[in-house]
Amino acid sequence: MSSPSLPHPCAAELPKRERRKEARPGELLDAALDLFVEKGYAATKVDEVAARAGVSKGTLFLYFASKEELFKAVVRENIAGRFQLWNEEFERFEGSTADMLRYCYSSWWEHVGSTRASGITKLMLSEAGNFPEIAQFYQQEVADPGQQLIRRMLQRGVECGEFRACDIDCAVYAVLAPLIFLTLCKHTMATCVPEAFRTAPQGFLDIQLDILLQGLCAPAGTPIATR
Amino acid sequence: MSSPSLPHPCAAELPKRERRKEARPGELLDAALDLFVEKGYAATKVDEVAARAGVSKGTLFLYFASKEELFKAVVRENIAGRFQLWNEEFERFEGSTADMLRYCYSSWWEHVGSTRASGITKLMLSEAGNFPEIAQFYQQEVADPGQQLIRRMLQRGVECGEFRACDIDCAVYAVLAPLIFLTLCKHTMATCVPEAFRTAPQGFLDIQLDILLQGLCAPAGTPIATR
Amino acid sequence: MSSPSLPHPCAAELPKRERRKEARPGELLDAALDLFVEKGYAATKVDEVAARAGVSKGTLFLYFASKEELFKAVVRENIAGRFQLWNEEFERFEGSTADMLRYCYSSWWEHVGSTRASGITKLMLSEAGNFPEIAQFYQQEVADPGQQLIRRMLQRGVECGEFRACDIDCAVYAVLAPLIFLTLCKHTMATCVPEAFRTAPQGFLDIQLDILLQGLCAPAGTPIATR
Amino acid sequence: MSSPSLPHPCAAELPKRERRKEARPGELLDAALDLFVEKGYAATKVDEVAARAGVSKGTLFLYFASKEELFKAVVRENIAGRFQLWNEEFERFEGSTADMLRYCYSSWWEHVGSTRASGITKLMLSEAGNFPEIAQFYQQEVADPGQQLIRRMLQRGVECGEFRACDIDCAVYAVLAPLIFLTLCKHTMATCVPEAFRTAPQGFLDIQLDILLQGLCAPAGTPIATR
């Protein structure tokens, strides 16, 4: 029914050398992402990256003009065009806004938080100061679209009476904060939180959602934050 | 024969040279904190630190055995022993737990978030991987006590019926996340959030408290997070 | 069965592939000469040479064992065996020695000075220090025969009473200097002399000849250079 | 009456370290000039320069920002402001123009040709192509003033009837060529000419002067260069 032994259809026709050439940039970006996330930009040596990718230092420079370009490529490569998909899902979504928020957290964890892509956020937080150009790119490609999406969600909730009115600008960050926090727990606060929390944070996300939704859904006139 | 206007009581009796000598380490730590926070560990040159402190490079090494020791000293020095005071305040506090949480956020912003001490958190997030020893120290001195304090607050709220029962381990992080988030906004996500948000985040903290308290205070049986 | 218009007689009978193969070394030497002369030995990359010759880097090493060998081949290849011809012309020459000298300058410009062969002299002047072996070869093949030829010309002039007696060893260099100077003007002092001078130096050569001949032809007893 | 043992008056008051600091740039430029002239720019390693100056590589970079800056400094440093002095001498000169030309050659040999300053000319001839900026500087500071001086000398000779009229632009180069030639003999054509010629070329310069002056001084109507 299926061809029993062809390793990979598109690779089958290329001589080994060629296949490697196509794979090289990816393998290098792969190795580089790991090391940059683990040790930071400065502490990562290009020899290490090359070695981890199984090539020599010279080969790395065949594909990336400099360490800085390698870093930029790592960031660009891993910033998925996920926001377009998420925006489309937002448009089509027919359930409650609460469910939408739940889906949003869950999808984030599945496609970003639990994957190596989350390392990019850590990199930005650590290195943004030294790469303003990249930081701006990240903001345009990730930060701004993300905040927009959350804002639209909250506005939807308020407009259809599901959420009480509130300062949406601030509420956006209330939604965002737990995701950022979780990312950091995974990458740089490892020892500060229990292992289970980092690898299977569904409980944390659920609690956050509960609290958020309880907070956002309270009747409009609820007297809160009295002091 | 005695100078009539003494600038500083403890410095009064020392000749100028001596006074400076005592002040040196502090001035160096001061300069170092700023630079480490701004540029990261690797990108900070010891010459810069010395220059900013107004001394020569050699002098820096008179007080700190190495750049690494300087870094560690910066972290240690700025990790205030504030938790002892906060713990005492917790013991004495007589108001509602909601008010206690409000006081906690407010005090954190006043004594940590709005001060340079918040830079230490940023440093830990960026450099912890390369300084495990320091990371552990930070955890013992800051992370653990902080989480303990929050936990006790939440337990108090639950025990006296103010908060509904919930997974306290996770709720701790719900309280913590906004503070971490705010710290990052100030130090590494500057361009991602409005200026006003970073320098005067009372609105953000209020919203967070509202949402948190609404979420935590909901009647025990409140049906939430159905899915 | 025979192609009607043969582009080149000796290439006619070979299939295209073969022809190219034979032409390869020449094309490479061609490209290399240009680049070595223009940029110097060290600043010339073998990739550039290969690219200019329209082949890959690997192919270059098929024909020349190393960059150094390529350089040596460039020099050897372009050191014309012109001296044999010139020597024969010298033997047969029947006019005055002054005319012979004029012919010599003119022929040098036509066959060396105005052609790329003059680049070899520039190369020697620039790189001889790093290629003693090649420098020696150049001396044997070019410098010595050239000086010999000039010497014989001057001796002929003196012997037949056309030129006054003088230190011939030094006079040789008086004849040589303008040619060396002209070569340098073309290749490395471009900006120091007017454009017209470099590309059409007949005027310069004429003046030089005038001065030289006036100087060499003065009556034997002419009191000169008194001081 | 004289202090018997003070090594150097101006150095006596400085501590040894300080003195060295002032001497360092000069020592490095010294070493660099030798090596650049001997081996060319690319083949000269900064370590070698440092070693020859008796310091470490790091020290070199304390005084010169890069290898290129070192090279430029070498050229600038050795391009004496000799032309100002020569111009003044020209203004004051009261003898014949022939004597002036003799003095000119002799002074050039004494102050340039026989010294290491002549190495700069060799450097320019070899490396100008790779350092256009330096080449321009050299032209302005050396080539142009030199040609100007020669031109004025020739004009003086023609105007006072000593020299016959001729194309002065070309005659300038006739005067220049032997000096360039001699420089090259010393630095890159060493093996092409006898040892004595390079180190004591007075004979050569005399002959050149004789020929030049015979050529330039011939009566205006002398029939020359007939062809």
Add this chain to the structure above:
DNA sequence: GATGAATGAGTGTTCATTCAT
């Protein structure tokens, strides 16, 4: 104690050369 000149191990980058295809 304070200085800053000197150091040299370490790193990013280049490029002639090799060799599997």
Add this chain to the structure above:
DNA sequence: TATGAATGAACACTCATTCAT
């Protein structure tokens, strides 16, 4: 034969650290 991906030795340059003054 021709290719061009891969290599690694070599080099310019940095910067934490030392130490004579």
